[in-house]
Amino acid sequence: MDKDETIAAATSEGPSQGPSIPRLPLEVCERIIIHIAIGVNLYYDYYFTRCEPHLTTLNSCALVCRDWYYLTWYYLRQRIYLKDRNDVLSLSKTLRQRPLLHEVVQRVIISGALPGERQPIRHLGTFAAMLAGKAAKLSGITIRDAQWTTGSVRMEDIGYLAAFSSIDTLRISDVTLSSVAQLSHLVSALPRLRNLWCNNVDCLQKQQVSLASLPLNCANLEDVYVLWVAPAVEDFFVWISQASRVRGLAVVVDSDLGPSSAASRSQTLLDASSTSAELVVLHIVRSSPVRGTIDATVGKSS
Numbered sequence: 001m002d003k004d005e006t007i008a009a010a011t012s013e014g015p016s017q018g019p020s021i022p023r024l025p026l027e028v029c030e031r032i033i034i035h036i037a038i039g040v041n042l043y044y045d046y047y048f049t050r051c052e053p054h055l056t057t058l059n060s061c062a063l064v065c066r067d068w069y070y071l072t073w074y075y076l077r078q079r080i081y082l083k084d085r086n087d088v089l090s091l092s093k094t095l096r097q098r099p100l101l102h103e104v105v106q107r108v109i110i111s112g113a114l115p116g117e118r119q120p121i122r123h124l125g126t127f128a129a130m131l132a133g134k135a136a137k138l139s140g141i142t143i144r145d146a147q148w149t150t151g152s153v154r155m156e157d158i159g160y161l162a163a164f165s166s167i168d169t170l171r172i173s174d175v176t177l178s179s180v181a182q183l184s185h186l187v188s189a190l191p192r193l194r195n196l197w198c199n200n201v202d203c204l205q206k207q208q209v210s211l212a213s214l215p216l217n218c219a220n221l222e223d224v225y226v227l228w229v230a231p232a233v234e235d236f237f238v239w240i241s242q243a244s245r246v247r248g249l250a251v252v253v254d255s256d257l258g259p260s261s262a263a264s265r266s267q268t269l270l271d272a273s274s275t276s277a278e279l280v281v282l283h284i285v286r287s288s289p290v291r292g293t294i295d296a297t298v299g300k301s302s
Contacts, residue, residue, distance in 0.1 A: 030071055033061055037075035074100065079107045085123040092130050105135045112146035118176055121146040125157030128189075132163035140169035150178040161189040171197040179205040180236045188215035195223040198237070203230035223248035226269060227283055234265045241272035249273045250281035 036057050062072040082088055095101050110127060112119035121143065141161075161167070167190050177183060180203060187193060218240045226237045227250060241249070251266045270280070 026067070029068060033058070033068070033071045033075065036061065037072075037078075074104050077101060077104055079109065080105055081109045081111065082123060082127060083111050083113075085126050088123050088126045088130060092134075095131070095134050102134055103137050106137050107140045107142070108135075108138060109142040109144065110146070111144050115145055115174075118145055118147040118174065120149055120152045122152050124148075125153040128160040129157045132160040135164065137166060138164050139166050140171065141167060142171040142173065143175055144171075144173040146174070147176045148178060148182050153182075155185055158185055158189050161186070162191060164190070165192060168192050169195040169197075171199075172201055173197070173199040175200075176202040177204065177230075177233070179203065180232050181205075183233065183236065184215045187221075188217060191217055192220075193217065194221060196221055196240075197225040198229050198233060199225070199227040201229045201233050203232045205230075205232045207232070219244045221246060224273075225250040225281075226266075227252050231265060234269060238265075238269050238272045241269060245276040246273045247277060248279045248281075249277045250283065252283045253285065 036054050058072055058075060062069045062076060080091060082091065108127070110121055110124050112121045124143065141164075170186070170190060170193055172183070183198075187196065221240060221244045224237060224241065224246050225248075226234060229237075240246075249270070251269055253266055270277075273280075
């Protein structure tokens with residue numbers, strides 16, 4: 001496409017009864033799209049993607065005309081959704097056909113079903129094995145709406161994630177684990193991992209986690225977010241906090257303050273991070289007695 005080529009500002013270029021529609025130089029259109037793409041928050045919540053203003057605008061730009069579509073194509077593939085094995089195969093084929101995408105993909109979201117459901121994520125192993133080393137700028141993986149059943153993902157396939165040397169963030173949301181060992185193995189496979197988020201994570205394992213099950217690289221974790229997780233998962237994070245220098249911590253304060261309650265476990269997690277944490281975020285359930293004390297101290301905006 002020549003530099004002096006221009007693009008119509010509307011999708012239609014047919015004859016019109018009124019004055020002709022102004023045209024923008026291609027360079028101007030490209031700068032507009034780059035400016036929008038820079039503002040896209042790749043970690044915007046999965047459920048509210050349509051509310052992310054820059055991403056919504058970028059999607060609209062792709063619908064203006066064919067030229068605008070190609071200008072936005074790479075930016076819209078900075079975040080990739082993989083719902084099944086076919087999505088993984090399609091991504092692998094696209095990466096072979098468009099080598100430039102190797103430097104574009106920054107975040108991958110692996111889900112087992114529609115939001116609100118939990119289905120097996122066998123394609124997690126397919127993704128790790130097929131795409132290892134093929135996304136040089138991939139910095140974050142999100143696993144959500146999934147049920148990680150025993151044997152559904154081979155542990156040797158998870159080991160291939162080590163080839164994604166730039167991943168520093170792992171988010172797990174609305175997931176049911178069979179055991180904490182799955183989470184530990186996943187963390188171990190990501191040598192540069194610094195940020196670990198777990199939100200609404202259940203676990204079929206009931207026995208307490210031992211120190212021996214901790215990933216060797218857990219000491220490198222800097223930010224830990226533990227929101228509404230199973231007791232075994234919370235125990236796992238207590239051990240991690242004791243073995244690392246966690247700087248950022250987010251936990252939930254529930255309503256029950258008994259010795260075996262979630263609030264008590266959250267206090268244990270807070271104690272484990274007390275010597276290193278610089279930022280602590282408390283998500284306080286409305287019915288919690290603690291909320292009244294905090295509201296009286298720092299105001300309703302808490």
